[in-house]
Amino acid sequence: MTGGGPGAGSLTVGVDIGGTKIAAGLxxxxxxxxxxxxRDTPGRTLAPRAVEDAIADAVQELLDAAGERxxxxxxxxxxxxxxxxRATVVFAPHLAWRDEPLRDALAGRLGVPVVVDNDANAAGWAEHRYGAGQGEPRLLLVTLGTGIGGALLLDGEVERGRWGxxxxxxxxQVVPEGHRCECGNRGCWExxxxGKALQREAREMLLAGSPYAAGLARWSEGDxxxxxxxxxxxxARDGDGAxxxxxxxxxxxxxxxxxNLAAALDPGRILVGGGVSQSGELLLRPTREAFARQLTGRGHRPLAPITATDLGTDAGLIGAAGLARxxxxxxxxxxxD
Amino acid sequence: MTGGGPGAGSLTVGVDIGGTKIAAGLxxxxxxxxxxxxRDTPGRTLAPRAVEDAIADAVQELLDAAGERxxxxxxxxxxxxxxxxRATVVFAPHLAWRDEPLRDALAGRLGVPVVVDNDANAAGWAEHRYGAGQGEPRLLLVTLGTGIGGALLLDGEVERGRWGxxxxxxxxQVVPEGHRCECGNRGCWExxxxGKALQREAREMLLAGSPYAAGLARWSEGDxxxxxxxxxxxxARDGDGAxxxxxxxxxxxxxxxxxNLAAALDPGRILVGGGVSQSGELLLRPTREAFARQLTGRGHRPLAPITATDLGTDAGLIGAAGLARxxxxxxxxxxxD
Structure with a gap:
């Protein structure tokens, strides 16, 4: 009997660990x-083990629910x-992990094999397999959450680079000497x-005391x-101009x-996912306009379509589960054999 | 008898067409x-056919020299x-070509099959096959000439993207609203x-009348x-500070x-070629310092080595010949069959 047989169980746990939340699913x-x-992601000031505790807790809940399946x-x-x-998270700008042996630490606690990947790689794999990237041999995915995640899929395989x-x-870097990033540099695209950019700019507009920000003030309660x-x-969905x-x-x-990425990589389709992409066309219309205005060689080449992901914020956990399986x-x- | 047999001829003509010169070789x-x-590259104000004339002339000289070989x-x-x-040059920022059917135009004139590729793709292929990129599964090459050419070699194959x-x-773009580029945009890395950046900055320093530019003034003859x-x-080789x-x-x-490219692509080795790379360590030392200072995740990841190409300015024509063969x-x- 191979792993694909009925005895192997049909439901796989996938976990997506972001800067603010841990989402898990069967x-x-x-x-x-x-x-x-x-679960909420434990803060960066806590020990790395606090994140592992939260992951293990969510996974165990789902394994219990799945039972024999x-x-x-x-x-x-x-x-x-x-x-x-894919044993170690070497660096995580939005988490406390530095050279964290995540795979073995979790496998030891959970008693099953664990497969670790970058969250955007997992999401890109899922969109190519099940979602909006099906059939595209040169697929680029970006996920806009706290930061920007990214993946390049070549003929359906995640391109991981030399060291993963x-x-x-x-x-x-898109702005020399620009805003400071959690990675330590300045001017990073993310x-x-x-979401962090949206939040920073909204807060600055409120701090400036602009009457134009009145529609945003209802959430600030003075702060x-x-x-x-x-x-x-x-x-924005309510039509607020600011x-x-x-x-x-x-x-x-x-x-x-x-x-910039299209100049370097010439993808055939670009997918935009993550929490911020829930703004839909409010986000994607200006994105496409700027892309069409900025793409080098425009007028002499196709414009890669830019669309939302199909799997939404589930893409990361679906891909993590699928890759593990x-x-x-x-x-x-x-x-x- | 296959194409590899002695009757096929052992010497292949390769041509590298840049913004200022056409270099060809057996x-x-x-x-x-x-x-x-x-040959000098005919100016962009001339008809595209002028460049084809120059190419055909150089190729014929070499075919005649090779004779039966x-x-x-x-x-x-x-x-x-x-x-x-690979039939058409769709756009060339430094040449007169727009949707130019170069392959068939030259094949018709020369009476032999013609294989066209981007010059940096050809150079990258040559460095991976014969030069400084041998054995590297994730090779990035940039050539600094009039502009910047680039190639990504994955397991020795040129990654061409969806539309080549x-x-x-x-x-x-590295500088928002930066210097205007021949591609039509502003702030492009090249x-x-x-070489264009070096030239522009040297001229501006002379125009500013800086005494610091005295060492450069010997070439300007007042202009x-x-x-x-x-x-x-x-x-710079003579030690001039400016x-x-x-x-x-x-x-x-x-x-x-x-x-930036290492953040996106995680290459295992980076090669720098083209005319400007003849400055050698005068160029590569500050390049490596800036790379090490700027690479995201530094301290938690290997630094890809940055070295000069082996084949120098011949890489493009060697690769063009090799790919054609x-x-x-x-x-x-x-x-x-």
């Missing part, structure tokens, strides 16, 4: 999420730089095109520090950065 | 150049955006890290417009842009 063999749970492996997508052997660290598009990116998205401007600014920076099945089949 | 089966010739195909590396079927246009690293990039390189500063500035911009041989072998 994923079936067609990539559908049949049960979900989530649980596939015996867990997939983790982490918002960080994952080593090429490819796809960190969010840390390309400081201009992410601009209370306004978060998703408030801006909500205000919120629409701020999302447009993020969209334009997104388009400029995507034009696929890779451990290959191991099981190798072992049965 | 290349043997080990990648050595046994004979060279060159000529392999019956010609390889062209062109400083432009080449379509995925990958590797145009020089047209990634406006800061290329700053006469100073070219290679003059700055020569002055020239060393300008090459250092180009090196730092080169390092910043390479750190390899691809037409495959065709000949397919035909003999």
């Amino acid at each position: 994923v079936d063999e067609q990539g559908a999420v049949v049960r979900r749970t989530r 649980a596939y015996p492996a867990v997939g983790i997508g982490a918002a960080g730089f994952v080593s090429s052997d 660290l490819a796809g960190e598009f969010g840390h390309m 400081q201009y095109a992410s 601009p520090g209370r306004v978060e990116g998703h408030h801006v998205t909500a205000a 919120a629409l401007d701020l999302i447009g600014d993020v969209g334009r920076w997104l388009g400029v950065g995507l034009a 696929e890779e451990t099945m290959a191991d099981r089949e190798d072992g049965s | 290349v043997d089966e080990q990648g050595a150049v046994v004979r060279r010739t060159r 000529a392999y019956p195909a010609v390889g062209i590396g062109a400083a432009g955006f080449v379509s995925s079927d 246009l990958a590797g145009e690293f020089g047209h990634m 406006q800061y890290a290329s 700053p417009g006469r100073v070219e990039g290679h003059h700055v390189t020569a002055a 020239a060393l500063d300008l090459i250092g500035d180009v090196g730092r911009w080169l390092g910043v842009g390479l750190a 390899e691809e037409t041989m495959a065709d000949r072998e397919d035909g003999s």
